[in-house]
Amino acid sequence: xxxxxxxxxxxxxxxxxxxxxxxxxxxxxxxxxxxxxxxxxxxxxxxxxxxxxxxxxxxxxxxxxxxxxxxxxxxxxxxxxxxxxxxxxxxxxxxxxxxxxxxxxxxxxxxxxxxxxxxxxxxxxxxxxxxxxxxxx
Amino acid sequence: xxxxxxxxxxxxxxxxxxxxxxxxxxxxxxxxxxxxxxxxxxxxxxxxxxxxxxxxxxxxxxxxxxxxxxxxxxxxxxxxxxxxxxxxxxxxxxxxxxxxxxxxxxxxxxxxxxxxxxxxxxxxxxxxxxxxxxxxx
Amino acid sequence: xxxxxxxxxxxxxxxxxxxxxxxxxxxxxxxxxxxxxxxxxxxxxxxxxxxxxxxxxxxxxxxxxxxxxxxxxxxxxxxxxxxxxxxxxxxxxxxxxxxxxxxxxxxxxxxxxxxxxxxxxxxxxxxxxxxxxxxxx
Amino acid sequence: xxxxxxxxxxxxxxxxxxxxxxxxxxxxxxxxxxxxxxxxxxxxxxxxxxxxxxxxxxxxxxxxxxxxxxxxxxxxxxxxxxxxxxxxxxxxxxxxxxxxxxxxxxxxxxxxxxxxxxxxxxxxxxxxxxxxxxxxx
Amino acid sequence: xxxxxxxxxxxxxxxxxxxxxxxxxxxxxxxxxxxxxxxxxxxxxxxxxxxxxxxxxxxxxxxxxxxxxxxxxxxxxxxxxxxxxxxxxxxxxxxxxxxxxxxxxxxxxxxxxxxxxxxxxxxxxxxxxxxxxxxxx
Amino acid sequence: xxxxxxxxxxxxxxxxxxxxxxxxxxxxxxxxxxxxxxxxxxxxxxxxxxxxxxxxxxxxxxxxxxxxxxxxxxxxxxxxxxxxxxxxxxxxxxxxxxxxxxxxxxxxxxxxxxxxxxxxxxxxxxxxxxxxxxxxx
Numbered sequence: 001x002x003x004x005x006x007x008x009x010x011x012x013x014x015x016x017x018x019x020x021x022x023x024x025x026x027x028x029x030x031x032x033x034x035x036x037x038x039x040x041x042x043x044x045x046x047x048x049x050x051x052x053x054x055x056x057x058x059x060x061x062x063x064x065x066x067x068x069x070x071x072x073x074x075x076x077x078x079x080x081x082x083x084x085x086x087x088x089x090x091x092x093x094x095x096x097x098x099x100x101x102x103x104x105x106x107x108x109x110x111x112x113x114x115x116x117x118x119x120x121x122x123x124x125x126x127x128x129x130x131x132x133x134x135x136x137x
Numbered sequence: 138x139x140x141x142x143x144x145x146x147x148x149x150x151x152x153x154x155x156x157x158x159x160x161x162x163x164x165x166x167x168x169x170x171x172x173x174x175x176x177x178x179x180x181x182x183x184x185x186x187x188x189x190x191x192x193x194x195x196x197x198x199x200x201x202x203x204x205x206x207x208x209x210x211x212x213x214x215x216x217x218x219x220x221x222x223x224x225x226x227x228x229x230x231x232x233x234x235x236x237x238x239x240x241x242x243x244x245x246x247x248x249x250x251x252x253x254x255x256x257x258x259x260x261x262x263x264x265x266x267x268x269x270x271x272x273x274x
Numbered sequence: 275x276x277x278x279x280x281x282x283x284x285x286x287x288x289x290x291x292x293x294x295x296x297x298x299x300x301x302x303x304x305x306x307x308x309x310x311x312x313x314x315x316x317x318x319x320x321x322x323x324x325x326x327x328x329x330x331x332x333x334x335x336x337x338x339x340x341x342x343x344x345x346x347x348x349x350x351x352x353x354x355x356x357x358x359x360x361x362x363x364x365x366x367x368x369x370x371x372x373x374x375x376x377x378x379x380x381x382x383x384x385x386x387x388x389x390x391x392x393x394x395x396x397x398x399x400x401x402x403x404x405x406x407x408x409x410x411x
Numbered sequence: 412x413x414x415x416x417x418x419x420x421x422x423x424x425x426x427x428x429x430x431x432x433x434x435x436x437x438x439x440x441x442x443x444x445x446x447x448x449x450x451x452x453x454x455x456x457x458x459x460x461x462x463x464x465x466x467x468x469x470x471x472x473x474x475x476x477x478x479x480x481x482x483x484x485x486x487x488x489x490x491x492x493x494x495x496x497x498x499x500x501x502x503x504x505x506x507x508x509x510x511x512x513x514x515x516x517x518x519x520x521x522x523x524x525x526x527x528x529x530x531x532x533x534x535x536x537x538x539x540x541x542x543x544x545x546x547x548x
Numbered sequence: 549x550x551x552x553x554x555x556x557x558x559x560x561x562x563x564x565x566x567x568x569x570x571x572x573x574x575x576x577x578x579x580x581x582x583x584x585x586x587x588x589x590x591x592x593x594x595x596x597x598x599x600x601x602x603x604x605x606x607x608x609x610x611x612x613x614x615x616x617x618x619x620x621x622x623x624x625x626x627x628x629x630x631x632x633x634x635x636x637x638x639x640x641x642x643x644x645x646x647x648x649x650x651x652x653x654x655x656x657x658x659x660x661x662x663x664x665x666x667x668x669x670x671x672x673x674x675x676x677x678x679x680x681x682x683x684x685x
Numbered sequence: 686x687x688x689x690x691x692x693x694x695x696x697x698x699x700x701x702x703x704x705x706x707x708x709x710x711x712x713x714x715x716x717x718x719x720x721x722x723x724x725x726x727x728x729x730x731x732x733x734x735x736x737x738x739x740x741x742x743x744x745x746x747x748x749x750x751x752x753x754x755x756x757x758x759x760x761x762x763x764x765x766x767x768x769x770x771x772x773x774x775x776x777x778x779x780x781x782x783x784x785x786x787x788x789x790x791x792x793x794x795x796x797x798x799x800x801x802x803x804x805x806x807x808x809x810x811x812x813x814x815x816x817x818x819x820x821x822x
Contacts, residue, residue, distance in 0.1 A: 006268075043454070129695070130693060131692045133690045141818070145815060174358070178287050196716060198785060199785055279543060334429070406553060
């Protein structure tokens with residue numbers, strides 16, 4: 001069967017700051033600039049989840065996008081939306097919540113709930129001009 | 138010569154329903170949900186056609202996007218726009234018009250009119266949040 | 275208190291056709307073109323609902339956009355999404371579902387559930403290039 | 412001379428929470444839901460500033476959009492971008508930073524730097540689906 | 549009959565420069581900056597044409613958007629697209645092609661072809677961040 | 686370390702024409718159509734620069750997008766924005782400024798300033814419907 005990629009968009013709004021706690025405020029500011037503001041700032045994160053695999057001959061689907069929508073809601077939106085990533089999201093307690101690291105956390109959270117024969121790719125917009133993508137490599 | 142990908146966007150508005158005629162209404166609803174509504178629903182489909190190949194040294198083009206625009210119009214827009222995909226488009230008489238299957242039909246219709254040394258990829262948005270891509274693999 | 279307008283976007287996907295049943299097919303085609311296709315076509319309708327009024331001093335809200343979101347869902351999305359407007363939506367049994375008429379129907383359905391001191395405006399995109407707006411005048 | 416409206420878009424990323432300090436956590440949650448998260452959340456705010464007035468016959472401008480861009484940067488972006496609105500922006504020390512109130516603060520900050528014969532309007536997107544507009548009435 | 553506004557989007561790509569020929573190069577640069585580059589620069593102009601009027605009871609249309617699309621093509625796109633506005637468009641021979649002035653020229657060109665009982669408004673994007681609107685006042 | 690792609694968007698507005706000087710006006714028009722207008726036309730070019738590489742364990746960055754933003758400004762925006770590509774940009778003195786060729790020039794200009802272990806990809810929108818991508822192959 002032909003291989004097709006299906007994509008589903010979602011979003012969440014969150015606060016974060018970039019910093020390493022073992023660094024001084026000065027070093028954090030030197031490396032992360034205003035993104036290291038100790039009082040936090042925030043973003044509307046726009047997420048695209050992409051799955052590549054063979055079309056199911058019966059349904060004509062690679063994967064039911066309604067199921068994917070619900071999975072993204074349960075695993076990502078409910079966990080991240082209207083949250084402070086540094087304080088309230090376990091994965092970022094010791095991990096700097098850069099867009100790169102957030103995309104890997106999202107990948108790892110979704111990967112375990114998805115069929116092994118589907119390739120997964122995450123695209124995450126932090127702003128309209130800055131975004132990242134990760135496919136588990 | 139360097140290889141570049143050129144992309145052209147287009148769109149069409151169509152009605153469809155998802156269903157398998159050998160299934161009962163109940164099974165169709167269980168699998169396809171409200172997308173199996175027997176009275177149809179519809180979408181503004183947004184299409185991107187991508188061609189990858191070497192730049193022509195004389196023109197600086199990989200492929201003339203005006204010619205690609207006209208090809209998409211003749212082969213896809215004239216065939217699909219303001220149509221009921223299930224009833225009026227031959228390819229979907231026996232094929233469930235999921236976004237995945239529509240992208241394959243578009244690929245196959247365009248492939249035969251394009252130079253063999255150009256790689257072709259189809260991206261099809263069914264809604265602002267759901268889309269698929271297919272490159273003939 | 276200052277007057278502010280708050281806006282909430284929503285969308286629904288539906289099939290429709292433009293026609294007057296008292297006209298012949300030829301006349302319908304002459305007036306409505308391919309939009310009168312008897313087998314229907316469809317759109318992703320994008321809706322913006324705008325409410326103008328004074329800010330509530332306590333909450334800082336003109337109107338709770340979460341309540342507006344739920345109202346749009348109950349009154350509009352549940353009624354129109356994945357439906358055939360001509361066949362399944364009562365208001366269009368005798369009314370041609372042009373974007374203009376759909377915007378008036380949406381206005382009338384929402385108006386009765388909203389405080390009388392708030393001005394209401396409807397903006398409805400039928401395609402990315404065609405849209406209408408209506409404010410009850 | 413004819414009257415034209417000129418518009419300039421800008422954006423800033425900020426953290427905030429909605430709450431009234433004289434209310435209990437329970438009441439804040441009842442009214443503002445997850446927007447009252449004590450650890451803050453955040454948004455990419457998209458701003459449009461609109462000025463209406465007569466065209467200057469010599470320049471063909473209503474107002475130099477480069478000057479408006481710089482004014483927005485100095486007055487709004489430098490003050491709000493990558494900030495925690497509740498903690499770091501004076502105007503919201505005692506004012507709930509709803510989109511409505513933010514739009515009024517932006518209006519008031521810009522109004523005093525703009526010619527009196529130009530009408531000013533603020534449009535502020537808090538998310539892709541929620542936005543407000545204010546013109547000083 | 550209720551009054552509704554119908555909108556149609558279009559676009560054209562053109563070169564221009566901002567300058568007054570009676571001014572020195574220095575003064576032009578002081579006022580218009582890099583927009584006065586004597587070798588021209590260019591834009592993808594995005595245009596929205598809006599018509600407000602009563603719905604026609606028979607058709608459910610305020611104005612046939614297909615006719616409006618064709619009018620915009622004949623009067624605006626054919627005249628402006630892939631042109632140098634200063635050199636090739638008569639209206640700008642003696643008029644500085646600022647976005648403000650272009651919107652007025654578009655208004656005047658369309659106004660004479662449209663029914664007198666319809667209000668006309670022009671919105672013109674010069675860039676994604678700079679745009680103007682004009683309604684003949 | 687995992688490999689992630691980081692993307693940064695930018696834009697510039699420029700005039701250009703497509704033509705080969707060794708061809709007659711007739712041949713240029715036959716091949717390039719209205720894009721060969723001797724008086725030039727122009728575009729708002731939207732650029733995405735993508736870098737793929739391993740995440741730096743300390744910073745959580747693949748590459749600092751603030752540095753990338755500044756590099757794009759110095760190398761591309763300052764060189765191309767509000768310019769006539771054919772007349773004022775050295776690289777196009779003998780090279781037809783098609784979107785394909787512009788993307789290669791941008792790639793070559795940026796490539797030499799970026800770490801060798803990062804893969805680079807350029808995506809360039811000439812209009813909302815026409816765009817190209819190039820990754821140095």
